[in-house]
Amino acid sequence: AMIGFRPETVVVGEGPVAARIRVVEDLGSEAFVYLVIDHEGEERRIVAKAAAPFAGSPDDNVRLRLRGTVHIFDPAEERRTSVKL
Numbered sequence: 001a002m003i004g005f006r007p008e009t010v011v012v013g014e015g016p017v018a019a020r021i022r023v024v025e026d027l028g029s030e031a032f033v034y035l036v037i038d039h040e041g042e043e044r045r046i047v048a049k050a051a052a053p054f055a056g057s058p059d060d061n062v063r064l065r066l067r068g069t070v071h072i073f074d075p076a077e078e079r080r081t082s083v084k085l
Helices: none
Strands: 003-004 012-026 031-040 040-051 061-066 068-074 079-084
Touching: 012 040, 031 061
Parallel strands: none
Antiparallel strands: 003 068, 012 031, 012 061, 031 040, 068 079
16 A cells, blocks of 8 residues: 655654655745655655744754645555545
8 A cells, every 4th residue: 555645744843753854945934844764674755844934954853743634545456545634
């Protein structure tokens, strides 16, 4: 199965998932935070949308959690299920 979610679903600064900031893209009223997590020995990239000003910097270690709706895709059965967190 594969999990999909939008950048506004990712909360940076608290949660069970360890991550490292790669880039912070400051857009004035908001920021996109590009992150890397380790998933079963492989590096996975995640994008979070955060309110400005965002205090984190590249190479900072942070914690993540998901809030809102995530989508679970089952490619074998070609189905999608949405789950509200």
